[in-house]
Amino acid sequence: MIKSVVSHGIYIPFLRITREEYINTLGSCNADIKEKAVMDIDEDVLTMAVEAARNASTEIDISQIGVLTLASATFPYAERVMTGTIIQALGLNKNILTSQHGNSTLAGTEAFLSALGLMEETEAKYALVIISDAPAAEASSDMDHGFGAAACAFVLAKAEPGLRFEGTYAYSDEVPGLRYRLPGDKGVRDIGVRSYSAMAHDDTMQASVQELFNKMHRTPGDYQHVVLHQTSQKTAGALAKKLGFSDGQIKIGLVYDQFGDTGSCSPFIGLCHVLENAGKGAKIMICSYSPGSGSHALSFDYDNQFPDSSKKLQYFLNHKKYISYIHYLKIKKVI
Amino acid sequence: MGAHISIPMYQRAVSQKYRMLAQKCLHCGKVNFPPKAVCKYCLTGSKFEHIQLSGRGKIYSHTIIAGGGAPPEFAAEASCKGSYPVVLVELEEGPKVIAQLVNPLDREISVGMPVTAVFRKIYEEEGVIRYGFKFMPAPVS
Numbered sequence A: 001m002i003k004s005v006v007s008h009g010i011y012i013p014f015l016r017i018t019r020e021e022y023i024n025t026l027g028s029c030n031a032d033i034k035e036k037a038v039m040d041i042d043e044d045v046l047t048m049a050v051e052a053a054r055n056a057s058t059e060i061d062i063s064q065i066g067v068l069t070l071a072s073a074t075f076p077y078a079e080r081v082m083t084g085t086i087i088q089a090l091g092l093n094k095n096i097l098t099s100q101h102g103n104s105t106l107a108g109t110e111a112f113l114s115a116l117g118l119m120e121e122t123e124a125k126y127a128l129v130i131i132s133d134a135p136a137a138e139a140s141s142d143m144d145h146g147f148g149a150a151a152c153a154f155v156l157a158k159a160e161p162g163l164r165f166e167g168t169y170a171y172s173d174e175v176p177g178l179r180y181r182l183p184g185d186k187g188v189r190d191i192g193v194r195s196y197s198a199m200a201h202d203d204t205m206q207a208s209v210q211e212l213f214n215k216m217h218r219t220p221g222d223y224q225h226v227v228l229h230q231t232s233q234k235t236a237g238a239l240a241k242k243l244g245f246s247d248g249q250i251k252i253g254l255v256y257d258q259f260g261d262t263g264s265c266s267p268f269i270g271l272c273h274v275l276e277n278a279g280k281g282a283k284i285m286i287c288s289y290s291p292g293s294g295s296h297a298l299s300f301d302y303d304n305q306f307p308d309s310s311k312k313l314q315y316f317l318n319h320k321k322y323i324s325y326i327h328y329l330k331i332k333k334v335i
Numbered sequence B: 001m002g003a004h005i006s007i008p009m010y011q012r013a014v015s016q017k018y019r020m021l022a023q024k025c026l027h028c029g030k031v032n033f034p035p036k037a038v039c040k041y042c043l044t045g046s047k048f049e050h051i052q053l054s055g056r057g058k059i060y061s062h063t064i065i066a067g068g069g070a071p072p073e074f075a076a077e078a079s080c081k082g083s084y085p086v087v088l089v090e091l092e093e094g095p096k097v098i099a100q101l102v103n104p105l106d107r108e109i110s111v112g113m114p115v116t117a118v119f120r121k122i123y124e125e126e127g128v129i130r131y132g133f134k135f136m137p138a139p140v141s
């Protein structure tokens, strides 16, 4: 059965901190951000998820949603049903199929792929996929500098034109010591061996992208837009080049330097920007990555453009307030 | 949003707190929010239909809660923000509600300013997060 994304919604927190602010206060900034999004003290990934989902479902009859999948590596509870929070906040039917995906930054593509499968089990027309994430590390850790926050949501439909899902390729391997979080810890840590981490990053994503090409008999030139997982502006750009993509193919989807590392949301927030700019008939590929390591590459055909959303990525790029590093530490409850 | 509402009591009101589910009086047609056992307008109607409020409204009145003036459940928020605005909003559908205003813009908060509801954490106690609505200045289209 043909399944397509028929609408999308974004939420980016209002607060931002700039690279300059890091340099002025700490003397350096470990991340190649220009600025990054910061959740306010009364936000968490569930509040962001609700806002993104509301933005995605303004034109949709929500009583027709039969599947809800929710993804985050940074849920506010380590154990609890959280799809119920979303169901109440949106007023969805309480008897829909749900799944929660966490524990790694692959959660986003996992939730997306799960929704495609769960749609087979319901008569209802739509599935709602919400990905919301705000990676965190101790304030004293350099890893924290690039960690941002964002949410996005997608409504999937059966047999309707939109962003048609074409296929996927998944790849996982055992690569210990990279970006892991122990039970009870608030932030992630890493053994900090750069060459080891860079090799895992490139090899894992290369494996899923190359094999998706092989499976679908495609080449890099067949895609108008490619969005790779973004843990840094530079490494995402360099890997794209290595895989045979040009600057033009990755430019619109590369948004790391505006919002920071948005975890499992990373390839999807870039996808949202692509959807707001791509022409009809464009072929689009996205690729997620999680240290540990795993990657999912997904291929799409944009056979019908979405209705104009009032809250495009551009709105969130303009709608913001800069905070000081001291304010940032207060939000992180360090001071 | 008074202090120390028990969790079971809070749970019974999640639809109104999370998505502003209101009730329309079948006798006089007025919208009651928060919901009532007997309509507060005609004092007669006790049968209602649920309606979903838009979350849009205009500031009817406003104030700033200074750091020291915050109730204990908002202490963490007050210490982070220094002070925070609270607004009385007249909703499109008629009812007036009190809530915090988030993302205040640089320009002054003023009576008549359009606002829209957002989903936020209200406070946290014993590790249980109480979610609910606040308002933010409506996006200028």
Ligand SMILES: [Zn+2]
Binding pocket: B025, B026, B027, B028, B029, B030, B039, B040, B041, B042, B043, B044, B045
């Ligand atoms: Zn009445």
